[in-house]
Amino acid sequence: MKRAKVVLVSGASSGIGRATATLLHAKGHIVYGTSRDPERHQAPWRMLCLDVTGEASCAAAVATVLAEQGRIDALVNNAGLVLAGAVEDTAPDEARAVLETNLFGALRLTQAVLPAMRAEKSGVIVNVGSLAGRVGLPFQGLYSASKYALEGLSESLALELKSFGIQVTLVAPGDTATSVVDNRRKARAAESPDSAYAGPFGRALATFEAEERAGAPADGVAGRIVAIVEGRATGPRYVVGPIAQRILVAARAFIPVRLFQWGLARYYRLGG
Ligand SMILES: NC(=O)c1ccc[n+]([C@@H]2O[C@H](COP(=O)([O-])OP(=O)(O)OC[C@H]3O[C@@H](n4cnc5c(N)ncnc54)[C@H](OP(=O)(O)O)[C@@H]3O)[C@@H](O)[C@H]2O)c1
Numbered sequence: 595m596k597r598a599k600v601v602l603v604s605g606a607s608s609g610i611g612r613a614t615a616t617l618l619h620a621k622g623h624i625v626y627g628t629s630r631d632p633e634r635h636q637a638p639w640r641m642l643c644l645d646v647t648g649e650a651s652c653a654a655a656v657a658t659v660l661a662e663q664g665r666i667d668a669l670v671n672n673a674g675l676v677l678a679g680a681v682e683d684t685a686p687d688e689a690r691a692v693l694e695t696n697l698f699g700a701l702r703l704t705q706a707v708l709p710a711m712r713a714e715k716s717g718v719i720v721n722v723g724s725l726a727g728r729v730g731l732p733f734q735g736l737y738s739a740s741k742y743a744l745e746g747l748s749e750s751l752a753l754e755l756k757s758f759g760i761q762v763t764l765v766a767p768g769d770t771a772t773s774v775v776d777n778r779r780k781a782r783a784a785e786s787p788d789s790a791y792a793g794p795f796g797r798a799l800a801t802f803e804a805e806e807r808a809g810a811p812a813d814g815v816a817g818r819i820v821a822i823v824e825g826r827a828t829g830p831r832y833v834v835g836p837i838a839q840r841i842l843v844a845a846r847a848f849i850p851v852r853l854f855q856w857g858l859a860r861y862y863r864l865g866g
Contacts, residue, residue: 598622598623598624599618599623599624599667599668599823599824600623600624600626600659600663600665600666600667600668601615601618601623601624601625601626601666601667601668601669601670601823602626602628602655602656602659602666602668602669602670602703602707603615603618603625603626603627603628603670603672604628604644604646604669604670604671604672604673604699604700604703605628605629605646605672605673605674606625606627606628606629606635606637606639606641606672607627607628607629607631607632607634607635607641608635608772608773608777609770609772609773609774609812610672610722610767610770610772610812610815610816610819611627611670611672611673612627612635612637612812613811613812613813613815613816614670614672614815614816614819614820615627615637615639616637616816617813617816617817617820618639618820618823619637619638619639621820621824623823624639624663625639625640626639626640626641626642626655626658626659627639627640627641627642628641628642628643628644628655628673629641629642629643629644630643630644630645631643640662642655642658642659643655644673646673646694646695646698646699646700646702646703647691647694647695647698647699649702652699652702652703652706653706655703655706656703656706656707656710660710665710665714666707666710666711666717667714667716667717667718667823668717668718668719668720668823669703669704669707669717669718669719669720670720670722670819670823671699671700671703671704671719671720671721671722671744672720672722672819673695673699673700674695674696674722674724675691675692675695675696675737675777675779676692676734676737676774676777676778676779677689677691677692677734677736677737677778677779677780677781678733678734678737678778678779678780678781678784678795678799678802679733679780679781679783679784679785679795680733680735680781680784680789680790680791680795681735681736682790682791683781683782683783683784683789683791683795684735684736684781684783684784685781685782685783688736688779688781688782689736691779692736692737692739692740693736693739693740693743695740696737696740696741696743696744697740697743697744697747700721700744700747701747704719704751707719708755708760711758711760712758712760715758715759716759716760717759717760717761718760718761718762718763718822718823718825719751719755719760719761719762719763720763720764720765720819720822720823721744721747721748721762721763721764721765722764722765722767722815722819723741723744723745723748723764723765723766723767724737724738724741724766724767725766725767725768725769725833725835725839725842725843726738726741727740727741727742727744727745727764727766728745728766728833728843728846729842729843729846729858730742731858731862732794732798732858732859732862732864733784733791733794733795733798733799733802734802741766744764745764745766745831748762748763748764748830748831749764749830752830761822761828762830763822763827763828763829763830763831763832764830764831764832765815765818765819765822765831765832765834766831766832766833766834766843767810767815767834767835768809768810768833768834768835768836768839768840769805769806769808769809769810769835769836769839770806770809770810770811770812770814770815770835771806771807771808771809771810771811771812772806772809772812774806775803775806775807780799793865794862794863794864794865797862797863797864798862798863798864801861801862801863809835809836810835810836814834814835815834815835818832818834
Protein backbone atom coordinates (compact mmCIF):
# COMPACT_ATOMS: atom_id res chain seq x y z
CA MET A 595 0.00 0.00 0.00
CA LYS A 596 1.07 3.60 -0.59
CA ARG A 597 1.65 5.84 2.43
CA ALA A 598 -1.24 5.50 4.91
CA LYS A 599 -3.62 8.46 4.78
CA VAL A 600 -4.43 10.55 7.84
CA VAL A 601 -8.21 10.92 7.73
CA LEU A 602 -10.63 12.87 9.92
CA VAL A 603 -14.21 11.53 9.72
CA SER A 604 -16.88 13.63 11.45
CA GLY A 605 -19.79 11.70 12.94
CA ALA A 606 -18.13 8.29 13.16
CA SER A 607 -20.25 6.96 16.02
CA SER A 608 -22.81 5.32 13.75
CA GLY A 609 -24.08 4.77 10.23
CA ILE A 610 -22.13 5.96 7.20
CA GLY A 611 -19.40 7.64 9.26
CA ARG A 612 -18.74 4.55 11.33
CA ALA A 613 -18.72 2.29 8.26
CA THR A 614 -16.28 4.67 6.54
CA ALA A 615 -13.95 4.87 9.53
CA THR A 616 -14.07 1.08 9.95
CA LEU A 617 -13.15 0.46 6.31
CA LEU A 618 -10.37 3.08 6.32
CA HIS A 619 -8.92 1.56 9.50
CA ALA A 620 -9.14 -1.96 8.06
CA LYS A 621 -7.16 -0.73 5.04
CA GLY A 622 -4.37 0.56 7.25
CA HIS A 623 -5.12 4.27 7.24
CA ILE A 624 -4.72 6.48 10.31
CA VAL A 625 -8.27 7.29 11.28
CA TYR A 626 -9.63 9.96 13.57
CA GLY A 627 -13.37 9.53 14.05
CA THR A 628 -15.55 11.87 16.05
CA SER A 629 -18.59 11.88 18.29
CA ARG A 630 -20.15 14.37 20.66
CA ASP A 631 -19.94 11.57 23.22
CA PRO A 632 -16.78 9.59 22.42
CA GLU A 633 -16.88 7.62 25.70
CA ARG A 634 -20.08 5.91 24.55
CA HIS A 635 -18.67 4.95 21.17
CA GLN A 636 -15.45 3.02 21.61
CA ALA A 637 -13.64 2.16 18.38
CA PRO A 638 -10.33 0.66 17.27
CA TRP A 639 -9.31 4.06 15.89
CA ARG A 640 -8.86 7.31 17.77
CA MET A 641 -12.26 8.81 18.65
CA LEU A 642 -12.24 12.56 19.25
CA CYS A 643 -14.90 14.68 20.90
CA LEU A 644 -16.43 17.01 18.33
CA ASP A 645 -19.58 19.05 18.01
CA VAL A 646 -19.50 20.58 14.53
CA THR A 647 -21.82 23.39 15.64
CA GLY A 648 -18.98 24.82 17.75
CA GLU A 649 -16.10 26.84 16.30
CA ALA A 650 -13.73 25.94 19.13
CA SER A 651 -14.68 22.27 19.02
CA CYS A 652 -13.85 22.05 15.30
CA ALA A 653 -10.56 23.89 15.75
CA ALA A 654 -9.59 21.63 18.68
CA ALA A 655 -10.31 18.40 16.80
CA VAL A 656 -8.25 19.50 13.80
CA ALA A 657 -5.44 20.76 16.07
CA THR A 658 -5.29 17.36 17.79
CA VAL A 659 -4.85 15.51 14.49
CA LEU A 660 -2.19 17.95 13.31
CA ALA A 661 -0.33 17.80 16.63
CA GLU A 662 -0.26 13.99 16.55
CA GLN A 663 0.28 13.38 12.82
CA GLY A 664 1.64 16.61 11.40
CA ARG A 665 -0.82 16.53 8.52
CA ILE A 666 -4.39 15.73 7.48
CA ASP A 667 -4.68 14.02 4.11
CA ALA A 668 -8.45 13.79 4.01
CA LEU A 669 -11.48 15.24 5.73
CA VAL A 670 -14.85 13.49 5.50
CA ASN A 671 -17.64 15.91 6.38
CA ASN A 672 -20.21 13.30 7.32
CA ALA A 673 -21.83 14.55 10.55
CA GLY A 674 -25.45 15.28 9.82
CA LEU A 675 -28.78 16.11 11.37
CA VAL A 676 -32.10 15.19 9.79
CA LEU A 677 -35.18 17.21 10.66
CA ALA A 678 -38.69 16.29 9.53
CA GLY A 679 -41.67 18.58 9.51
CA ALA A 680 -43.50 20.96 7.24
CA VAL A 681 -41.56 24.13 6.49
CA GLU A 682 -44.37 26.15 8.09
CA ASP A 683 -44.10 24.03 11.25
CA THR A 684 -40.34 24.51 11.59
CA ALA A 685 -39.31 27.05 14.22
CA PRO A 686 -36.29 29.31 13.58
CA ASP A 687 -34.13 27.54 16.18
CA GLU A 688 -34.94 24.15 14.62
CA ALA A 689 -34.14 25.42 11.14
CA ARG A 690 -30.87 26.93 12.33
CA ALA A 691 -29.81 23.68 14.03
CA VAL A 692 -30.01 21.82 10.71
CA LEU A 693 -27.95 24.40 8.84
CA GLU A 694 -25.48 24.78 11.73
CA THR A 695 -24.76 21.05 11.55
CA ASN A 696 -25.07 20.11 7.87
CA LEU A 697 -23.74 23.27 6.23
CA PHE A 698 -21.81 25.40 8.71
CA GLY A 699 -20.40 22.32 10.45
CA ALA A 700 -18.83 21.19 7.18
CA LEU A 701 -17.68 24.76 6.50
CA ARG A 702 -16.03 25.07 9.93
CA LEU A 703 -14.07 21.84 9.58
CA THR A 704 -13.12 22.65 5.98
CA GLN A 705 -11.77 26.07 6.96
CA ALA A 706 -9.89 24.50 9.86
CA VAL A 707 -8.09 21.88 7.72
CA LEU A 708 -7.35 24.01 4.67
CA PRO A 709 -4.21 25.84 5.85
CA ALA A 710 -2.51 22.50 6.55
CA MET A 711 -3.71 20.97 3.27
CA ARG A 712 -2.55 24.00 1.29
CA ALA A 713 0.85 23.78 2.97
CA GLU A 714 1.09 20.14 1.84
CA LYS A 715 -0.23 21.07 -1.62
CA SER A 716 -2.52 18.07 -1.42
CA GLY A 717 -5.65 16.86 0.29
CA VAL A 718 -9.11 15.46 -0.21
CA ILE A 719 -12.37 16.79 1.20
CA VAL A 720 -15.42 14.57 0.95
CA ASN A 721 -18.76 16.20 1.70
CA VAL A 722 -21.60 13.81 2.40
CA GLY A 723 -24.67 15.29 0.74
CA SER A 724 -27.90 13.48 -0.01
CA LEU A 725 -30.42 12.77 -2.72
CA ALA A 726 -32.40 15.35 -0.75
CA GLY A 727 -29.80 17.79 -2.07
CA ARG A 728 -30.81 16.89 -5.65
CA VAL A 729 -34.58 16.71 -5.10
CA GLY A 730 -36.62 18.88 -2.70
CA LEU A 731 -38.50 16.37 -0.56
CA PRO A 732 -41.78 17.12 1.24
CA PHE A 733 -41.50 17.56 5.01
CA GLN A 734 -37.70 17.58 4.77
CA GLY A 735 -37.48 21.17 3.54
CA LEU A 736 -34.76 22.37 5.87
CA TYR A 737 -32.78 19.18 5.43
CA SER A 738 -33.09 19.50 1.64
CA ALA A 739 -32.07 23.17 1.88
CA SER A 740 -28.95 22.26 3.87
CA LYS A 741 -27.91 19.56 1.41
CA TYR A 742 -28.56 21.74 -1.67
CA ALA A 743 -26.41 24.38 -0.02
CA LEU A 744 -23.67 21.84 0.64
CA GLU A 745 -23.72 20.93 -3.06
CA GLY A 746 -23.14 24.55 -4.04
CA LEU A 747 -20.41 24.98 -1.46
CA SER A 748 -18.67 21.83 -2.71
CA GLU A 749 -18.74 22.93 -6.34
CA SER A 750 -17.30 26.35 -5.49
CA LEU A 751 -14.64 24.87 -3.24
CA ALA A 752 -13.62 22.32 -5.88
CA LEU A 753 -12.90 25.17 -8.30
CA GLU A 754 -11.07 27.30 -5.74
CA LEU A 755 -8.87 24.49 -4.45
CA LYS A 756 -7.89 22.69 -7.64
CA SER A 757 -4.77 24.78 -8.17
CA PHE A 758 -3.67 23.95 -4.61
CA GLY A 759 -3.81 20.22 -5.40
CA ILE A 760 -6.85 19.69 -3.17
CA GLN A 761 -9.80 17.61 -4.38
CA VAL A 762 -13.35 18.32 -3.20
CA THR A 763 -15.97 15.67 -3.89
CA LEU A 764 -19.59 15.43 -2.88
CA VAL A 765 -21.10 12.01 -2.26
CA ALA A 766 -24.90 11.97 -2.40
CA PRO A 767 -26.27 8.79 -0.84
CA GLY A 768 -29.78 7.51 -1.41
CA ASP A 769 -31.60 5.70 1.37
CA THR A 770 -29.09 3.97 3.58
CA ALA A 771 -29.88 1.72 6.54
CA THR A 772 -28.32 3.61 9.47
CA SER A 773 -29.49 5.06 12.80
CA VAL A 774 -31.01 7.96 10.87
CA VAL A 775 -34.57 6.83 11.63
CA ASP A 776 -33.91 6.88 15.39
CA ASN A 777 -31.82 10.05 15.29
CA ARG A 778 -34.16 12.08 13.07
CA ARG A 779 -35.57 15.13 14.83
CA LYS A 780 -39.12 16.24 14.27
CA ALA A 781 -40.16 19.86 14.36
CA ARG A 782 -42.07 20.49 17.58
CA ALA A 783 -45.14 21.90 15.84
CA ALA A 784 -45.14 19.01 13.37
CA GLU A 785 -45.74 16.56 16.21
CA SER A 786 -48.83 18.42 17.38
CA PRO A 787 -52.21 16.97 16.29
CA ASP A 788 -53.17 20.60 15.61
CA SER A 789 -50.68 20.85 12.74
CA ALA A 790 -52.42 21.65 9.47
CA TYR A 791 -50.14 19.03 7.89
CA ALA A 792 -50.75 16.18 10.37
CA GLY A 793 -52.24 13.72 7.84
CA PRO A 794 -49.81 14.10 4.92
CA PHE A 795 -46.86 14.51 7.28
CA GLY A 796 -47.64 11.21 8.98
CA ARG A 797 -47.99 9.42 5.64
CA ALA A 798 -44.79 10.87 4.19
CA LEU A 799 -42.85 10.11 7.37
CA ALA A 800 -44.00 6.49 7.30
CA THR A 801 -42.72 6.25 3.71
CA PHE A 802 -39.36 7.83 4.63
CA GLU A 803 -38.86 5.49 7.55
CA ALA A 804 -39.80 2.37 5.58
CA GLU A 805 -37.38 3.38 2.79
CA GLU A 806 -34.55 4.10 5.18
CA ARG A 807 -34.99 0.87 7.12
CA ALA A 808 -34.91 -1.01 3.80
CA GLY A 809 -32.07 1.16 2.52
CA ALA A 810 -28.75 -0.02 1.14
CA PRO A 811 -26.07 -1.04 3.65
CA ALA A 812 -23.79 1.82 4.72
CA ASP A 813 -20.81 -0.19 3.43
CA GLY A 814 -21.61 0.83 -0.16
CA VAL A 815 -21.38 4.54 0.60
CA ALA A 816 -18.30 3.90 2.75
CA GLY A 817 -16.62 2.05 -0.11
CA ARG A 818 -17.12 5.03 -2.41
CA ILE A 819 -15.79 7.48 0.18
CA VAL A 820 -12.71 5.32 0.74
CA ALA A 821 -12.11 5.16 -3.02
CA ILE A 822 -12.16 8.97 -3.10
CA VAL A 823 -9.82 9.26 -0.11
CA GLU A 824 -7.39 6.80 -1.76
CA GLY A 825 -7.43 8.72 -5.05
CA ARG A 826 -9.27 6.00 -7.00
CA ALA A 827 -12.34 8.19 -7.60
CA THR A 828 -11.57 11.77 -8.58
CA GLY A 829 -14.89 13.15 -9.80
CA PRO A 830 -16.64 16.16 -8.25
CA ARG A 831 -19.83 14.25 -7.38
CA TYR A 832 -21.04 10.70 -6.92
CA VAL A 833 -24.64 9.60 -6.39
CA VAL A 834 -24.60 6.33 -4.45
CA GLY A 835 -27.42 4.02 -3.40
CA PRO A 836 -30.42 2.07 -4.65
CA ILE A 837 -30.54 1.93 -8.46
CA ALA A 838 -34.13 3.21 -8.69
CA GLN A 839 -33.18 6.36 -6.76
CA ARG A 840 -30.08 6.95 -8.87
CA ILE A 841 -32.17 6.65 -12.04
CA LEU A 842 -34.76 9.05 -10.60
CA VAL A 843 -32.11 11.70 -9.93
CA ALA A 844 -30.53 11.27 -13.37
CA ALA A 845 -33.93 11.33 -15.11
CA ARG A 846 -34.95 14.50 -13.34
CA ALA A 847 -33.06 16.65 -15.84
CA PHE A 848 -35.27 15.32 -18.65
CA ILE A 849 -38.67 15.37 -16.91
CA PRO A 850 -40.76 18.56 -16.74
CA VAL A 851 -40.73 19.88 -13.16
CA ARG A 852 -44.53 19.84 -12.94
CA LEU A 853 -44.66 16.15 -13.90
CA PHE A 854 -41.80 15.30 -11.55
CA GLN A 855 -43.55 16.99 -8.63
CA TRP A 856 -46.86 15.31 -9.49
CA GLY A 857 -45.08 11.96 -9.24
CA LEU A 858 -43.51 12.84 -5.90
CA ALA A 859 -46.84 14.02 -4.46
CA ARG A 860 -48.47 10.74 -5.50
CA TYR A 861 -45.59 8.70 -4.15
CA TYR A 862 -45.69 10.38 -0.72
CA ARG A 863 -49.52 10.36 -0.66
CA LEU A 864 -49.71 14.09 -0.04
CA GLY A 865 -53.31 14.38 -1.23
CA GLY A 866 -54.74 17.43 -2.95
N1 LIG B 1 -29.04 7.29 6.08
C1 LIG B 1 -29.46 7.83 4.95
O1 LIG B 1 -30.44 7.34 4.34
C2 LIG B 1 -28.74 9.02 4.37
C3 LIG B 1 -29.06 9.39 3.05
C4 LIG B 1 -28.42 10.49 2.49
C5 LIG B 1 -27.48 11.20 3.22
N2 LIG B 1 -27.18 10.83 4.50
C6 LIG B 1 -26.19 11.63 5.21
O2 LIG B 1 -25.17 10.79 5.71
C7 LIG B 1 -24.57 11.39 6.86
C8 LIG B 1 -24.53 10.38 7.98
O3 LIG B 1 -25.84 10.01 8.32
P1 LIG B 1 -26.25 8.57 8.87
O4 LIG B 1 -27.39 8.09 8.06
O5 LIG B 1 -25.05 7.71 9.02
O6 LIG B 1 -26.90 9.00 10.26
P2 LIG B 1 -26.59 8.61 11.79
O7 LIG B 1 -26.39 7.14 11.91
O8 LIG B 1 -27.69 9.26 12.54
O9 LIG B 1 -25.21 9.32 12.09
C9 LIG B 1 -25.13 10.71 12.23
C10 LIG B 1 -23.73 11.05 12.73
O10 LIG B 1 -23.63 12.49 12.78
C11 LIG B 1 -23.08 12.85 14.04
N3 LIG B 1 -23.55 14.16 14.44
C12 LIG B 1 -24.83 14.63 14.49
N4 LIG B 1 -24.86 15.90 14.93
C13 LIG B 1 -23.57 16.26 15.16
C14 LIG B 1 -22.93 17.44 15.63
N5 LIG B 1 -23.62 18.54 15.97
N6 LIG B 1 -21.58 17.45 15.74
C15 LIG B 1 -20.86 16.35 15.43
N7 LIG B 1 -21.39 15.19 15.00
C16 LIG B 1 -22.74 15.16 14.86
C17 LIG B 1 -23.50 11.75 15.01
O11 LIG B 1 -22.52 11.67 16.02
P3 LIG B 1 -22.79 11.82 17.63
O12 LIG B 1 -24.28 11.82 17.83
O13 LIG B 1 -22.11 10.64 18.21
O14 LIG B 1 -22.13 13.11 17.95
C18 LIG B 1 -23.47 10.51 14.12
O15 LIG B 1 -22.20 9.90 14.15
C19 LIG B 1 -25.41 12.63 7.19
O16 LIG B 1 -24.76 13.78 6.69
C20 LIG B 1 -26.71 12.37 6.43
O17 LIG B 1 -27.37 13.56 6.10
C21 LIG B 1 -27.80 9.76 5.09
